Amino acid sequence: NEAINLLAMDLGASSGRVMLGVYDGESIHVEEIHRFANQPVQAGGHLYWDVLRIFHEMKQGIRKAAKAQGSLTALSVDTWGVDYGFIDSQGQLLYSPHHYRDQRTADSAGILDSLLPPEEQFRLTGNQSARINTVYQLFADLRISPWLRETADKMLMMPDLFHYLFSGVGVAEQTIWSTSGLLAAGETGPSLEVLNKLGLPVELIPALVPAGTVIGSVLPALQEELGIGPIKVIAGASHDTASAVASIPYISKADAAFISCGTWSLVGMETEQPVITDLAREYGFTNESCYGSSNRLLKNITGLWILQETQRGWAEAGEPVSHHEAAMLAQSVHRTAYAAPVIDPNDDLFSTPGDMPGRIEAYCTRTGQTPPRTKAEIILTILNSLAFSYAETVKELEALSGQIIRRIHMVGGGIQNVLLCQLTADATGKEIVAGPVEASAIGNIAVQLTALGAVQKAEVRDLVARSCTLSSYYPAL
């Protein structure tokens, strides 16, 4: 049997990567072909994604992959949640999509809440009300730029937008739309009640398709530009978290939780149905669609973003600290008797770009704790606080599900920080199984294989387990 070559375009909020997945009938071999920084651009007081540059980088990745591997069967894009762009009736992208951390929602969020209170949003959509959600952004956009009602033909969530740029076909893929705050809970269509109450036009939303749909092929002009043959375009589990969770090699699913550790930390478990109870809302949980039919009950925790922003500040001050160095520094102070203060990563202070060490100091002063002083202490404070918030969230998951969680699967780039994995084992008192690092990319590829009929849905997790190395961490005695 000939190997199948697939490309996963995996876009996190901090970096993008084009990964080649080669499936030989037994396992998937994943190779990084191209990696690029995904840096938002501040312009005119707003924060945007540089989507055309990202598209350019993806094309570079295709060129490199085609050169290395020859024929490519399909590609699929997965990205962070909630963001989108508009296209007009001629199919033109209207402007650079905003970043979810852009502040244009500030003025209208209160109005939205008075029309549709957070409790109602949760009841109708299963999504936790959060200012970054698509619903808040779209509501703000239509107030700031009413002309969009005439000019915008469709809104395309970020992966839908890239699939459109590749294939000319604009669809709405279920998993990414399940982050929007616009879909009816547990269903596959928009919530008309939400749209009507907020005066949002349903016509903007393209037809929804399930994760794992072949939507078309790379446009002929693009094939020519890149010197490649036909490549199928697949709407996979196009939300990066859905792809990451699709890849989790559960040893036993019912008593497991997951933590997807990247720019964000997504802590949750899979359930059969959305969990829409007062307690789930009060704890701050949200419900999103998984690949297949299950529901993802999870909390979005501001994660390694706080460390990334800290590192950005140090680099700008001419004192760069790499990810590896950051992990080593934290290790060095963890070995001492230093008692790190605890911050709440989801405090508003840490949600926007800026001086994180200064904000950590302000948080500590506000809460009567001694602020960390050295770089090593600052990093350990962040990692330790993340581990504490994971532990608290896992306890909440146990309370919501009535299930004792025995094992936590950690996936994503953050698990390369072995101290974070160990601190999580210590804080939760649970066994941690870490891997895969490139969970979103491998999940993306596995879903493409099912869309192509090469692998059965039920085989995906075994296939991933055969294809990657896992590490275990146990709580310190």
Ligand code: ADP
């Ligand atoms: P995203 O998909 O959101 O862009 P990733 O899954 O790529 O995020 O994870 C990025 C995070 O992983 C970084 O913020 C960093 O903290 C951590 N990380 C990446 N490489 C390493 C490394 N070599 N050692 C320790 N941590 C790392």
Ligand code: LRH
């Ligand atoms: C993580 C993520 C997360 C949220 C956030 C906006 O990359 O997709 O699940 O949706 O980005």
